[in-house]
Amino acid sequence: MTAIPLPTTVTGSGPGLLLAHGASGTIDSNFGSIIPTLAMTHTVVAPEYPAGDLPLALDDLADALVDAAVDAGVETCAMLGFSLGTTVAVRAATRHPERVRGLVLAAGFAKADNRIRLAMQTWQGLLGRGDTDTFARFTLATAFSPAYTNSLSAHVVADLVRDTAASVPGGTLQQSRLAETVDITADLPRVTVPTLVVNATEDLLVDPDNSRYLAAAIPGADYTEIRAGHVLMVEQPDRWRTTIEDFLLRPPHRGDGRNPHVQ
Structure with a gap:
């Protein structure tokens, strides 16, 4: 049973796929659009991070996600991690190589750089004051690329601000503190499973160089x-959907360090 109880949904059938969402995210906001498709070929295990105010430790969170999969009858699985979830997934893979x-x-990122730390500290200051707006x-x-943000109407932006302020997920403060302090650099050379690193090249929150580092450091x-x-x-x-599907559905292999495929 899980040491940290996590609300978990299980969908589909086939090989296991365990999801690890990002800080201030939820399963629905990060993966909701692709779960129906992924569930056609995989048993998708989707845990939500704790919503309370207790501090989060990376080892405990990684263990809890793996336990949630095992509790659901999924003994082995691939893991799909987004943003902070990449650190959770890597730690799970190195702590539970028999499962992942x-x-x-x-x-993703291995360790918060200055920009990530400043962003997380800003989150903490604003949420600590209750300034959700x-x-x-x-x-x-x-969250968005400049081109995408500037393509939206002022009305849409105002709606997004209102909706986001009204629905900050529980546990966001603790997740931001974990993101600020996490460090999986020592884990990366120990990853032995097939891995795909997906870089969002217009990312303003997590500098794209962080993904390049992950790809270079994971054998x-x-x-x-x-x-x-x-x-x-x-x-x-x-x-986003086809990139994940293509990797999960092809025969197991290790990468060859070729030049990136830009989409």
Whole structure:
């Protein structure tokens, strides 16, 4: 049983696929658009991070996600991690190599750089004061690429600010503190499973160099780029979906370090 109880949904059938969402995200906001398709070929295990105020430790969170899969009857699985979820997925793979059989790491990082730390500290300051409106404006300004943000009407932007401010997920404050302090650099050379790193090349929250570092540090990792901001699933939903499907459905292999495929 899980040491940290996580609300978990299980959908589909076939090989296991365990999802790890990002800080301030949810399963629905990060993966909801692709779960129906993925569930056609996989048993998709989708845990939500804790919603309370207790501090999060990376080891405990990684263990809890793997336990959620096992509790659901999924003994082995690939993991799909987004943003902070990439650190959770990598730690799960190194702590539970008998359980985790592959990794997809999207818009991720190994250790917070100065820009990530400043962003997380800003989140903490705003949420600590209960200023969800300014939190929403800041997160939206960094979530999308400049081109995508500027393509939206002022009315749509105002609606996004209102909706985001009204629906900040529980646990966001603790997730931001984990994102600020996490460090999986020592884990990366120990990853032994097939891995795909997906870089959002217009990312304003997590600098794209972080994904390049992940791909270089994980032995044999495959690497691909999608021209989108941090929430690439919103800007490029079809390419986000097909990139994941193509990797999960092809025969197991280790990457060969070829040049990136830019989409």
